[in-house]
Amino acid sequence: xxxxxxxxxxxxxxxxxxxxxxxxxxxxxxxxxxxxxxxxxxxxxxxxxxxxxxxxxxxxxxxxxxxxxxxxxxxxxxxxxxxxxxxxxxxxxxxxxxxxxxxxxxxxxxxxxxxxxxxxxxxxxxxxxxxxxxxxxxxxxxxxxxxxxxxxxxxxxxxxxxxxxxxxxxxxxxxxxxxxxxxxxxxxxxxxxxxxxxxxxxxxxxxxxxxxxxxxxxxxxxxxxxxxxxxxxxxxxxxxxxxxxxxxxxxxxxxxxxxxxxxxxxxxxxxxxxxxxxxxxxxxxxxxxxxxxxxxxxxxxxxxxxxxxxxxxxxxxxxxxxxxxxxxxxxxxxxxxxxxxxxxxxxxxxxxxxxxxxxxxxxxxxxxxxxxxxxxxxxxxxxxxxxxxxxxxxxxxxxxxxxxxxxxxxxxxxxxxxxxxxxxxxxxxxx
Numbered sequence: 001x002x003x004x005x006x007x008x009x010x011x012x013x014x015x016x017x018x019x020x021x022x023x024x025x026x027x028x029x030x031x032x033x034x035x036x037x038x039x040x041x042x043x044x045x046x047x048x049x050x051x052x053x054x055x056x057x058x059x060x061x062x063x064x065x066x067x068x069x070x071x072x073x074x075x076x077x078x079x080x081x082x083x084x085x086x087x088x089x090x091x092x093x094x095x096x097x098x099x100x101x102x103x104x105x106x107x108x109x110x111x112x113x114x115x116x117x118x119x120x121x122x123x124x125x126x127x128x129x130x131x132x133x134x135x136x137x138x139x140x141x142x143x144x145x146x147x148x149x150x151x152x153x154x155x156x157x158x159x160x161x162x163x164x165x166x167x168x169x170x171x172x173x174x175x176x177x178x179x180x181x182x183x184x185x186x187x188x189x190x191x192x193x194x195x196x197x198x199x200x201x202x203x204x205x206x207x208x209x210x211x212x213x214x215x216x217x218x219x220x221x222x223x224x225x226x227x228x229x230x231x232x233x234x235x236x237x238x239x240x241x242x243x244x245x246x247x248x249x250x251x252x253x254x255x256x257x258x259x260x261x262x263x264x265x266x267x268x269x270x271x272x273x274x275x276x277x278x279x280x281x282x283x284x285x286x287x288x289x290x291x292x293x294x295x296x297x298x299x300x301x302x303x304x305x306x307x308x309x310x311x312x313x314x315x316x317x318x319x320x321x322x323x324x325x326x327x328x329x330x331x332x333x334x335x336x337x338x339x340x341x342x343x344x345x346x347x348x349x350x351x352x353x354x355x356x357x358x359x360x361x362x363x364x365x366x367x368x369x370x371x372x373x374x375x376x377x378x379x380x381x382x383x384x385x386x387x388x389x390x391x392x393x394x395x396x397x398x399x400x401x402x403x404x405x406x407x408x409x410x411x412x413x414x415x416x417x418x419x420x421x422x423x424x425x426x427x428x429x430x431x
Contacts (some may be wrong), residue, residue, distance in 0.1 A: 010205050011417055020169045021168040021169070023164070024165045025162060025163070026063070026064065027063060028061070037051075039062075040060060042058070044058065045070075045150070050069065054152060062200050063161065066160070067156040068155050072151050072167060072196070073150045074151050075236065077125060077169055078175070079167050080119060081153070081165065083096055083105065083164070084116070085162055086110030087112070087161040088112075092159045094110075094155065094156070095157040095418050096120075096162075098200075100144055100186035101187065101197050102197045103118045104122075105120070105201075117165065121204075123208040123211075125147070135225060135229075136224075138216075141214065144188055146211065158418060173235070175207070175208045177210045178196045178244075179227065180213035181215060181244070181430050182216065183362070189362045190419045191350065193364055193365040193367070194363060195374075198365070199371070202394045203390065214227065215378045215429035216340055218248045218263075219243070219266035223266060228269070228273065241274045242284055243261070244285070245304075246259075246307075249328055259307035282317065282319075283318070285305040285308050285309065286322070290330060290339075290361070301323070319382075320379070326406070329406040332409055342361075342363055342367055352425060353425055359427060364430055371414060373404045381403075
């Protein structure tokens with residue numbers, strides 16, 4: 001009865017969402033066309049307005065080369081976002097991220113007078129599964145942009161310029177659901193990052209990426225917290241689910257625990273539930289830790305990667321062996337050079353950082369970016385249909401004879417990341 005009342009109360013919102021679209025103008029224009037909302041610097045987000053500048057001070061004037069966050073309250077779902085970047089008055093360089101620092105547009109440069117439209121899909125979700133159930137969030141997640149009631153865009157860069165944002169509900173686009181731990185989760189704050197929030201950079205407007213991963217989770221605790229149930233509640237035929245576990249699972253102790261027991265059983269649950277909805281499960285073995293001896297990465301995951309591969313083979317599930325690829329990647333960096341891909345920073349590198357960061361599990365943006373390219377390379381090698389959704393300009397870098405090779409990572413000097421304004425000294429859960 002309670003569920004029926006819930007559906008009746010929200011039916012108008014659910015029906016209206018399919019046709020909802022919004023068009024915001026940031027150019028400073030004095031007059032607007034029908035259907036376009038002119039945004040002023042004084043337009044701050046509030047529950048009453050349901051849209052506006054958010055989190056940091058508004059730009060000093062419209063069109064100023066200053067970063068900003070812009071939020072719009074919307075129901076859960078996938079949204080086609082088109083940003084018009086560039087300025088008639090100046091050259092610009094703009095990076096666009098969404099929700100919890102998911103990268104979509106990277107350092108897009110425009111000349112004075114040049115403007116370019118870029119379209120991508122943003123997935124928005126709340127903790128609520130249905131009228132009775134919700135994801136059991138950890139305290140640190142309560143302020144995550146991934147789990148609030150709004151869709152948030154971060155316009156950043158060396159000289160950002162965005163004159164227009166159009167947002168439209170898109171229920172037809174396929175969704176890629178990400179399930180995993182701190183190496184996959186959308187990290188909200190600098191200098192932490194994961195491959196799950198970087199992989200969005202290479203998908204255009206043909207697929208949505210819904211990241212439900214969380215730091216410290218195992219395959220079984222992910223299920224117990226309701227994270228899989230939430231993903232399944234939004235899943236439809238033709239969607240995909242990637243599961244990367246094993247990093248924290250190996251630490252579980254007690255009756256029934258173990259790689260070929262509790263872990264394998266949980267993985268089978270991901271497979272069965274995904275296939276029951278006519279969607280495709282994909283496994284990704286866990287990333288290596290930065291644990292060197294004599295120049296070689298040492299194994300720290302026991303038999304969990306092998307167990308995942310065993311389940312994948314038994315159940316005919318595509319497997320991306322990120323465990324092997326990251327071993328190659330980190331050894332290519334070298335024992336000292338690999339610190340550049342992890343959160344290794346001396347005290348004072350960030351405001352309020354009072355001690356050195358020496359984390360050999362969690363990645364910085366550069367490391368996460370390179371690992372995301374490994375995952376995409378895995379999609380290419382397996383000939384997954386997911387690879388068909390990669391942006392054309394990126395696929396052009398993937399001729400058959402020259403795929404991304406983890407043994408030859410990108411030069412750090414070619415990677416340019418403009419920090420978000422938020423920093424967190426607390427280490428993510430898991431190790």
